[in-house]
Amino acid sequence: MNCIGIEGTAHTIAAGVVEEKSEKCQVLSNIIKIYRPKQGGIHPREAANHHATYVAEIIKESLSKARIDTSEIDLVAFSKGPGLGPCLRTAATAARALSLSIDKPIMGVNHCVAHLEIGRGTLNNCTDPVLLYTSGANTQVIAFAEGKYRVFGETLDIGIGNCLDKFGRSIGLEFPCGPKIEKLAEMGKNYLELPYSIKGMDIAFSGLLTAAEQFYKHGKKLEDICYSIQETTFAALTEVTERAMAHTEKNEVLLGGGVASNVRLREMVETMASDRSARCFVPKKDLCIDNGAMIAWLGLVMYKSGLRMEIKDSHIDQRFRTDMVEVNWRGK
C-alpha cells in the first residue's frame, strides 16, 4: 500500500510518499520546504501564502522522486492539527483536491502522534517508546498507555524551540536560532546558574528565558549564556523523560522534533538511556523535523487499522491534542 502525506502545521510545507512492506515503513520520497521570515517570528498568513505557493510543486516533486504515478497512490493523508489555522487549511485544501482528483480516500492525522509512529515504523526494534518531542511549538513527553497516546509531561508555557528562538531573536540571531545557539554553546565554558523548573513531569522555560536575557544585558559572555541555556534546559528535558520512562516502566526512548537535531540533547538522552539499560532511538534528520513522510505513514497505519474519513469530515483542528486520537492499531 502506498500513501502520500501532506504536512503543513507551521513553518514547513512538505509532501512525502511511503510504502508499507511487512509492517515497516519504506520512505520513497520526503520533500520539505521551510518558510523563513526575514525578521521576527512566524506570521501565520505569510506562512500560509508561502505554503500555497509551493504545495503543488512539492506534491509533484514527491511523486516524481518516489517514481510513482498518481494511479499507484492508495491514500492521501494530511496534518489535521495541531498547528496554525491558515497553514493547516492550506495543506488540508491541497489534500482534499488531490484526493478528489485521483479518487482516493483521505485521512487527517495528528502531527504529534506522527512523530512517534514514524520512529516505530522506520527503526528496527523501536516498538513501544517514550517519545521526547521537542520542536518550536511543542515540547511533550508522549507514551502509549491504557489504549491511547498520552502526554506524561509537557511544557507549561513555551516550547523549547520557541525558547531558543526567542532568546536568539533578542540578541539578533536569525530563525532558526537553535543551531546558532548550539555553535555558540560549544565555545562556552563557564556555567551561569539559570532557573531549573520542573513540576512533576511538566517543565517551564519562560523564567529561564528572562534570566538568560538578563545575563546578556549585564554583559555576560554570550558563549557562556548559550552553554548554560543548553545545559539547563536539556538536563530538565532529559530528567522529565527519564521520569516518564520510570513511571510507565518502558525501556525505549525516541527523539523527535527539530530540536532533536541538537547533538548535546541527543548525547544527554543517550547517556540517560544507557545508564538505565534502555535503548535510545533517533530517526533520520528529515524524519525528525516536520515532514510529509511521517504524515503519510500515520495515515497509512490508521487506514489499515480500519479507520476511515469522509471528505466532509476532513476539517482541521488547531487544538488537536495528542490524547484525543483514537488509537486502535496498537491493541490494549
Place this chain on the structure above:
Amino acid sequence: MENNTILYRGAEAEICYCYYHGNPAVKKRRVKKRYRIEEIDKKLISSRTKEEVKLISDSRRQGVSVPTIYDVNLQDGIITMEYLNGERIKDILNDLGEDKRIKICNLIGESIAKLHNGNIIHGDITTSNMILYNNQIHFIDFGLGGKNGETEAQGVDLHVLMEAIESTHSKYSKCFKYVLDGYDKKLKKDSSQVIKKIDEIVKRGRYR
C-alpha cells in the same frame, strides 16, 4: 529481606532496604546523573535532599502521614527513613470497589489540603508517591517540593495530580473530582480559588 536489597529504582533515586539500629528502614539515595554537568548535578542532589527532609518533617506537623526520618547525608544525597510495608496507591486504585476508591480519593484530597494549609507544596503529587500503610495514606518523595502559600503554586500542585490520574487511571478520571471534594473539606481558605486556578493552568497549556 536482606540488607541493601534494592526495592525500587526510580528516575532520580534508588530505594534500598536496610536496618537502622535493628529496625527495618529504607535508604533513599539520589543517584549522580552522568548526563548533566557536575554544577547542576551537585546542586540538584543536595538541594532536593535537604528540601525533602525539611518538608517531610513540616508535613508531619500538619498532620499528614509521612515516613519517619532516621538519618540524612547531604553530600551523598542519602535519606534513611522508616520502611512503609504497604502498597502504592498507583497499584491498587484501579482495582478497588467504587466506594473504597471514593474514600481513598477523599482522603488524598484531605491530606493535600493539610499540606497546603501549612504552605507546603509537594511538587510531584502522583499516585506513585502515596503509600497505603496502616490504613493511612503516606506521602513520600517531596524532592520537587517547596514552601509556598500562593494559590498559583497550590493549583500547579493539584494540576500534577490531575494529569497523573488522567494518564494512569484514565478509566477513573472522576477520581480527581473526589480528591477535590476531600480537599475542599479540609482546606482553610476557600478552595474555589485554587480550583479556578487549575482551570487557568490547564488553559495555559498548548492546544487547550
